[in-house]
Amino acid sequence: MEKAPEFRPTGNESGLDGIPGDSAFISHEDGLGWLYVPSGLQDGPMPTHYEPLESPVHNALYSRDTNPAVHWFTRQENRFAPPGDPRFPFVLTTYRLTEHHTAGGMSRFLSHLAELQPELFAEMSPELAVELKIANGDHISIVSLRGAIEARALVSRRIRPLHLNGKTVHQIAMPFHFGSAGPVRGGATNDLVPISGEPNVTIMEAKALTCNIVPGRLPHGPAFEDWLNTYVPKGGPPNLHPEQPPPGAPCGRAGGGHGLEGKIDSR
Amino acid sequence: MIGEGIQSSNQRRHSFVKDHVEVGFFTDPSVCIGCKACEVACKEWNQVPDDGFTWSGNSYDNTGHLGASTWRHVMFLEQDRQKGNQITGPMGLPFEPASPARADPQSEDPFRWVFLSDVCKHCEEAGCLESCPTGAIVRTEVGSVLVQNDVCNGCGYCVVSCPFGVIDRRPEPLPDAGGAFKCTFCYDRQKSGLVPACAKVCPTESIVFGRLDDLRARGAQRVQQLQESGYTDAQLYDPTETSVRGIHAFFLILGEPEAYGLPPKPQIPTIYLKSAWTSAFATAIGSFIATLLAFTFFS
Numbered sequence: 001m002e003k004a005p006e007f008r009p010t011g012n013e014s015g016l017d018g019i020p021g022d023s024a025f026i027s028h029e030d031g032l033g034w035l036y037v038p039s040g041l042q043d044g045p046m047p048t049h050y051e052p053l054e055s056p057v058h059n060a061l062y063s064r065d066t067n068p069a070v071h072w073f074t075r076q077e078n079r080f081a082p083p084g085d086p087r088f089p090f091v092l093t094t095y096r097l098t099e100h101h102t103a104g105g106m107s108r109f110l111s112h113l114a115e116l117q118p119e120l121f122a123e124m125s126p127e128l129a130v131e132l133k134i135a136n137g138d139h140i141s142i143v144s145l146r147g148a149i150e151a152r153a154l155v156s157r158r159i160r161p162l163h164l165n166g167k168t169v170h171q172i173a174m175p176f177h178f179g180s181a182g183p184v185r186g187g188a189t190n191d192l193v194p195i196s197g198e199p200n201v202t203i204m205e206a207k208a209l210t211c212n213i214v215p216g217r218l219p220h221g222p223a224f225e226d227w228l229n230t231y232v233p234k235g236g237p238p239n240l241h242p243e244q245p246p247p248g249a250p251c252g253r254a255g256g257g258h259g260l261e262g263k264i265d266s267r
Numbered sequence: 268m269i270g271e272g273i274q275s276s277n278q279r280r281h282s283f284v285k286d287h288v289e290v291g292f293f294t295d296p297s298v299c300i301g302c303k304a305c306e307v308a309c310k311e312w313n314q315v316p317d318d319g320f321t322w323s324g325n326s327y328d329n330t331g332h333l334g335a336s337t338w339r340h341v342m343f344l345e346q347d348r349q350k351g352n353q354i355t356g357p358m359g360l361p362f363e364p365a366s367p368a369r370a371d372p373q374s375e376d377p378f379r380w381v382f383l384s385d386v387c388k389h390c391e392e393a394g395c396l397e398s399c400p401t402g403a404i405v406r407t408e409v410g411s412v413l414v415q416n417d418v419c420n421g422c423g424y425c426v427v428s429c430p431f432g433v434i435d436r437r438p439e440p441l442p443d444a445g446g447a448f449k450c451t452f453c454y455d456r457q458k459s460g461l462v463p464a465c466a467k468v469c470p471t472e473s474i475v476f477g478r479l480d481d482l483r484a485r486g487a488q489r490v491q492q493l494q495e496s497g498y499t500d501a502q503l504y505d506p507t508e509t510s511v512r513g514i515h516a517f518f519l520i521l522g523e524p525e526a527y528g529l530p531p532k533p534q535i536p537t538i539y540l541k542s543a544w545t546s547a548f549a550t551a552i553g554s555f556i557a558t559l560l561a562f563t564f565f566s
Binding site: 097098099111112113114115116117118119121136137152154156157158183184 | 301302303306307310311316317318319320321322324326327329330345347378380
């Protein structure tokens with residue numbers, strides 16, 4: 001794979017050797033990024049923009065907010081907040097730290113890695129911290145329609161407020177490496193994330209969702225259920241999002257994703 | 268330089284110990300990605316224990332400082348300064364100004380995140396070595412400063428004599444508690460022709476190991492290159508003008524050394540020996556005369 005940027009194939013190579021040295025998309029036959037994809041995509045052939053399944057704003061491009069080919073997995077435990085839901089005004093994104101691997105099952109138990117990132121935190125902008133009266137290092141509770149966890153606040157200017165359609169939207173960012181076992185423990189960020197299926201590879205949308213932030217720690221035991229009920233009332237329809245189908249209704253494109261027949265082009 | 272791959276001096280075998288060649292580390296924050304691989308590799312090779320699972324809330328730096336159980340420490344500095352030719356603009360809230368500067372859409376609001384892997388400097392004139400009463404701290408063939416932990420009696424003189432706050436005694440209940448520990452420059456690896464663990468794993472060659480004179484030339488070249496590409500605050504941190512008389516692990520820094528916790532003029536405490544002994548001697552003579560006078564007048 002050591003190839004100079006000037007490298008050009010002669011036509012006699014095969015596989016990756018036939019890709020020019022300055023072509024970054026090595027999974028494509030020609031090594032180039034494609035705007036028009038004539039076959040293989042469930043939501044092709046041209047790229048476009050849809051909002052995440054949970055978003056603080058409506059789609060600026062179309063009247064439709066979400067990708068029509070997406071798989072929703074509608075259930076009572078897997079509800080999605082409708083666009084602009086005032087109960088969940090903040091954007092939450094999840095990400096990795098170099099010190100940990102996936103959900104931390106391997107790295108949280110290794111003391112030399114665990115000591116470098118020992119606790120779950122949520123990064124937020126100084127503007128949001130001032131608004132919610134949160135100081136750096138405070139315990140905060142993060143609640144979504146799926147559950148609630150607690151974390152430490154890491155206030156940093158690396159996180160900036162978003163300006164969407166003339167509206168200021170604050171975002172927070174949380175790593176997802178913590179869990180209930182090992183020398184370092186913390187809330188599982190995936191407890192907040194809904195289950196959905198991207199049309200082509202059926203990976204769930206865990207990088208963009210909405211949440212609410214409550215300063216202070218979570219209560220434990222039965223008090224937790226009462227606490228959660230005040231922010232996320234039980235009952236009601238499972239499909240809160242206006243574009244979400246009711247439970248059991250078909251969604252996504254027929255033949256899309258990894259079905260029994262594998263990834264196929266239905267056309 | 269960067270991109271040498273397996274030809275880099277970080278990846279080649281060497282015979283510096285046998286040939287008595289002065290070696291060093293050159294650490295360059297302009298290419299550091301803050302992965303902390305150096306910290307982990309150092310602890311793994313040298314079997315240094317973990318020193319507590321404490322979250323600091325200070326950026327991504329949960330290590331804090333160098334010490335008996337931390338021989339490499341990656342600093343994470345969040346600064347309101349421009350990095351190189353970075354394009355800056357008003358990034359705050361335009362209609363809810365937190366400061367008057369952010370209300371102006373033409374205002375500049377620079378921000379940068381700088382990582383620097385700190386380590387024992389292996390001074391040319393080392394405060395720890397000069398203060399050690401047992402001979403536990405020695406100078407090796409390659410110019411590094413080594414603590415022999417089987418000789419150290421844990422007196423702690425070296426801890427207060429280090430101008431950089433590198434060396435420390437290991438507290439209970441960690442293994443080998445009581446003795447003083449610091450970076451060994453992986454002397455055991457070097458004797459076998461291997462590169463120190465931190466430099467070996469550094470994925471961006473932010474830490475470079477090699478001959479000290481080669482590294483000084485490389486450092487000067489890198490500063491010039493960065494200056495030309497807009498990093499006007501790039502400079503070398505290599506205090507040769509003070510009593511430390513140069514360090515074997517020197518750094519390129521962006522901005523002032525104080526921001527990295529590096530003393531701008533590090534001094535070893537032994538330079539005060541002459542004045543200390545002179546005043547002690549003068550005090551002794553003075554008290555002797557005072558005693559004599561007291562007996563003369565009051566007997």
